[in-house]
Amino acid sequence: MEGKEEDVKLGANKFPERQPIGTAAQTDKDYKEPPPAPLFEPGELQSWSFYRAGIAEFVATFLFLYIAILTVMGVSQGKTKCATVGVQGIAWAFGGMIFALVYCTAGISGGHINPAVTFGLFLARKLSLTRAVFYIIMQCLGAICGAGVVKGLQGEARYELLKGGANFVNHGYTTGDGLGAEIIGTFVLVYTVFSATDAKRHARDSHVPILAPLPIGFAVFLVHLATIPITGTGINPARSLGAAIIYNRGHAWDDQWIFWVGPFIGAALAAVYHQLIIRAIPFKARA
Known part of the structure; x- marks a missing residue:
């Protein structure tokens, strides 16, 4: 790094990104920013890959709810904490399933499995509005079906x-506490998604094996450890909606807005932070 002259440019490019010491990183000239996804892409509706991706999101969210909700209910019905996997086990179930499912579906749909992730990536123009809306619908349907299967296995009385x-x-927690926990928790998740799937980072650090599903799943695990005592941890509107629809009791709907507004705000903040601060893309585009 010593002796390398700095390019004098205007705005965010006045001080170019430096290569980490000891890497075979590509330079800015080697990397080309992919064009943003179009807002509307009607041609997608005629492509089998579009529907294939939606089906993958449905199945992944179905399996996610099935494993996660069964784990939550298994802990809830335990007579003592020692008789179950406990809060840590719940966190591992959520994080582990996200790791496995993102790994399985990333090559088909991107492995979102969460409307908040889809929303954040849409704001960053990583996918079209057409695909974003389709993904969110399929995720919610998958979550409803997954929660429904859990109810069938548990039986009406135990489920209630x-x-x-x-x-x-x-x-012991206020609505504001819950909303704040959901915003920050989703920010951590979506920020990790952006960082783990950043194409420029993969190009720059191509010699470093980075398995994107691992940090994403680990982020889900850590957020659950922190926020299970507050909200049970949503950070995924489809997960919260699916469980609420199948349970369908008044108090399940009282706080439902928190598990949509909070994650969407957190996802939006993560998208803005990554695009504006971490990558400084708007500034580079004007340079």
Whole structure:
């Protein structure tokens, strides 16, 4: 790095990004920013890959809800914490399933499995509005079906007693606490998604094996550890909606808006932060 002259440019490019010491990084001249996805892409509706991706999102979200909600309900019905996997086990179930499912579906749909992730990537122009809306619909349908299968396995009485694994703001916390937890938790998740899937980072650090699903799943695990005591951890509107629809009790709907507004705000903040601060893309485009 010593002796390397700095390019004098205007705006955000006055001080160019430097290569990390010891890497075989590509330079800015070697990397070309991909064009933003079009807002509307009607041609997608005639492509089998479009529907194939939607089906992958449906199945992945179905499996995610099935494993995650069953784990939550298994802990809830335990007589003692020692008799179940406990809160850490719930966090591992959520994070582990996201790791596995993102790994399985990333090459087909991108492995979103979460409307908040889809929304954040849409704001960053990584996918079209057409695809974003389709993904969110399929994710919600998959979540409803996954929660429905859990109810069928548990039986009506046990399912009602365990509150269907639905999300609530827990006793002792305010609505503001719950909303803040969901915003920050989703920010952590979506920020990790952007960082783990950044094409420029992969090009720059191509010699470093980076498995994107691993940090994403680990982020989900850590956020659950922090926020399960507050909201049960949503950070995924489809997960919260699916459990609420199948459980379908008044108190399951009272806080439902928190599990949509919070994640969408968190995702939007993560998208803006990554594009504006981490990558400085708008400034580079004007340079």
